[in-house]
Amino acid sequence: MQTLLNNLRAARARAYVRVIGTNRELSWLVFDILLPVLSISAYIFIYKAIGAPEEYGGYVIIGGVMTGFWLNVLWNMGANWYWEKQTGNLEIFFLAPISRLSILGGMAVGGMFQTSIRAMSTAVLGALIFRIPMQVAHPFGALVAFVLTLVALYGLGAMFASLFLLYGREAWHYANLLQEPIYLLSGFYFPVRALGFWVAVGASVIPLTLGLDAMRQLVYPHHGMGLLPVGVELAILAGLCALYVGMAGAALRTMENLARREGRLTLKWQ
Amino acid sequence: MSPLSIECTDLGRVFRSRKRRQTEEKTALTDVQLGVEAGELFGLLGPNGAGKSTLIKILATLLLPSSGQAKVLGLDVVGQAGSIRPKINMVSGGEHSGYGILTVRESLWMFSQFYGLSSRESLRRIDELLAIVGLDKDAHTKISKLSTGMRQKMNFCRGFINDPQVLYMDEPTLGLDVGVAKVIRAYMREWMEQRPDRTLLLTTHYMAEADELCDRVAIIDQGRILACDSPTALKRRVGQDSTLQIEVAGGNGFSCLAGMRGVKRSAVTHRPADGRTDLSIILEHDSAVPMVLAALSEEGAGIVSFKKTEPTLEDVFLQLVGRKLTADADAAEQS
Numbered sequence: 001m002q003t004l005l006n007n008l009r010a011a012r013a014r015a016y017v018r019v020i021g022t023n024r025e026l027s028w029l030v031f032d033i034l035l036p037v038l039s040i041s042a043y044i045f046i047y048k049a050i051g052a053p054e055e056y057g058g059y060v061i062i063g064g065v066m067t068g069f070w071l072n073v074l075w076n077m078g079a080n081w082y083w084e085k086q087t088g089n090l091e092i093f094f095l096a097p098i099s100r101l102s103i104l105g106g107m108a109v110g111g112m113f114q115t116s117i118r119a120m121s122t123a124v125l126g127a128l129i130f131r132i133p134m135q136v137a138h139p140f141g142a143l144v145a146f147v148l149t150l151v152a153l154y155g156l157g158a159m160f161a162s163l164f165l166l167y168g169r170e171a172w173h174y175a176n177l178l179q180e181p182i183y184l185l186s187g188f189y190f191p192v193r194a195l196g197f198w199v200a201v202g203a204s205v206i207p208l209t210l211g212l213d214a215m216r217q218l219v220y221p222h223h224g225m226g227l228l229p230v231g232v233e234l235a236i237l238a239g240l241c242a243l244y245v246g247m248a249g250a251a252l253r254t255m256e257n258l259a260r261r262e263g264r265l266t267l268k269w270q
Numbered sequence: 271m272s273p274l275s276i277e278c279t280d281l282g283r284v285f286r287s288r289k290r291r292q293t294e295e296k297t298a299l300t301d302v303q304l305g306v307e308a309g310e311l312f313g314l315l316g317p318n319g320a321g322k323s324t325l326i327k328i329l330a331t332l333l334l335p336s337s338g339q340a341k342v343l344g345l346d347v348v349g350q351a352g353s354i355r356p357k358i359n360m361v362s363g364g365e366h367s368g369y370g371i372l373t374v375r376e377s378l379w380m381f382s383q384f385y386g387l388s389s390r391e392s393l394r395r396i397d398e399l400l401a402i403v404g405l406d407k408d409a410h411t412k413i414s415k416l417s418t419g420m421r422q423k424m425n426f427c428r429g430f431i432n433d434p435q436v437l438y439m440d441e442p443t444l445g446l447d448v449g450v451a452k453v454i455r456a457y458m459r460e461w462m463e464q465r466p467d468r469t470l471l472l473t474t475h476y477m478a479e480a481d482e483l484c485d486r487v488a489i490i491d492q493g494r495i496l497a498c499d500s501p502t503a504l505k506r507r508v509g510q511d512s513t514l515q516i517e518v519a520g521g522n523g524f525s526c527l528a529g530m531r532g533v534k535r536s537a538v539t540h541r542p543a544d545g546r547t548d549l550s551i552i553l554e555h556d557s558a559v560p561m562v563l564a565a566l567s568e569e570g571a572g573i574v575s576f577k578k579t580e581p582t583l584e585d586v587f588l589q590l591v592g593r594k595l596t597a598d599a600d601a602a603e604q605s
Contacts, residue, residue, distance in 0.1 A: 013379070017380060020372065021371045091360070095355060096385065261334045
């Protein structure tokens with residue numbers, strides 16, 4: 001019980017830095033509110049130009065909402081240990097008697113605070129500017145899909161973090177490689193079924209693929225562009241949550257031991 | 271004898287790196303044998319690259335040894351790291367911990383939360399520590415606005431935040447001005463005196479710091495411990511005696527010094543210009559100092575100045591390694 005409490009305190013403290021940073025450096029508001037709207041605009045204009053159903057605009061908005069979370073997982077959470085090593089905090093974090101997941105969990109929660117503002121503004125501005133109907137048919141189901149997607153996604157991010165711990169700059173290149181392909185494979189701006197059933201199923205190892213598809217089906221239930229039935233998608237997402245969070249814990253322990261053996265917790269140049 | 275807080279047996283560490291398909295090895299520590307008792311302020315004295323920081327990082331559970339064994343509070347640093355961590359802390363000189371966007375107080379609060387302290391308790395402790403190092407007026411200053419010395423004071427406070435049983439200080443006064451270093455040294459000594467079960471392991475390449483603070487000092491060079499003893503005992507190894515340099519006014523002949531117990535040799539130099547006399551007295555042991563002063567007083571000599579010179583740890587290092595420690599430090603600072 002005391003261990004859990006200590007880890008929750010650690011997570012709260014790490015989240016505090018992100019939240020307070022958000023409040024003290026307001027310049028991010030410009031970038032995180034205006035730029036995402038610009039990036040979804042291009043896709044919405046294309047769909048409007050070819051006369052696609054209005055729901056396609058909604059698909060783009062939902063993808064735009066989730067883009068912030070993907071970037072947050074990749075660059076803030078995945079790369080967290082890399083940043084901490086560069087800033088000189090890594091040794092202190094690993095010296096502390098807490099789970100590494102509590103630091104990453106705090107990072108995730110703090111990051112979600114900022115990303116949620118980006119997500120909400122993208123949804124609201126996108127719907128208003130382009131007059132896209134966004135009545136959520138099954139709000140509770142959509143919320144469950146959203147939460148499951150985030151938990152699985154941040155679990156995946158914690159696994160990335162263990163790679164960054166050991167490989168530093170090399171992992172940075174891999175993260176760069178992942179960013180754009182995932183936009184495609186997870187169907188950020190189009191129904192993922194368009195990739196073909198088996199490609200889409202293969203892409204479902206990324207929680208965003210099924211998460212986006214489930215949310216789109218729950219917002220627009222009559223459109224019929226879903227990959228799998230929503231219930232199946234939510235069950236797989238729940239499985240991915242358990243898998244990725246469990247694997248993240250194991251990967252962090254393994255990578256920490258390797259890093260201690262190779263001296264990578266203490267060498268700044270890597 | 272107190273229980274050992276830190277125990278190293280045949281400890282070794284080799285760093286391996288691959289360059290152009292070849293593995294390069296660098297030996298940082300070799301067969302280190304070390305025992306530090308609870309209650310000791312123990313110093314590791316050696317030049318840059320001697321292996322001091324590597325040893326501290328192994329003891330802080332951040333690095334695994336390549337060979338041998340290290341225990342902290344009876345717990346193995348390899349297999350029982352999780353049990354060691356709540357009881358230790360570490361401060362490194364020149365570290366840049368924390369986030370520039372947080373204030374000093376917020377940053378220390380964040381680190382305190384990693385040790386399970388309640389916010390109330392941690393803020394009380396933070397205010398106390400900030401007052402001790404004279405940083406209380408800057409408690410609400412953002413870290414990005416702090417000078418190097420202020421930042422190091424904050425790092426220093428961080429090390430004490432969980433009231434560790436074993437504290438590692440890796441060059442804590444590196445690059446600090448004299449005043450700040452003095453405050454930090456004074457608090458280290460005071461902290462040790464507060465509770466007998468605490469242990470402080472200090473690495474430094476400042477001889478005066480090791481001499482002033484440490485109960486015992488290990489001299490380390492090229493990954494090997496060359497000698498380990500109290501500063502006084504180490505200096506005694508060099509074989510030089512203490513010398514008193516006394517300037518007196520008045521007095522006559524100073525024959526009282528000849529044959530006095532504890533006095534090995536004395537030299538008297540009169541200065542006709544101001545009528546004063548310089549006395550150089552080589553002592554066999556320090557306990558003779560009060561007798562010498564009493565004898566001079568009986569001679570009617572007024573003491574104008576008094577200086578005792580002793581062999582330094584620099585002399586010890588020179589004797590053990592064959593080069594001066596300060597030469598290494600100067601070269602490092604110039605490079």
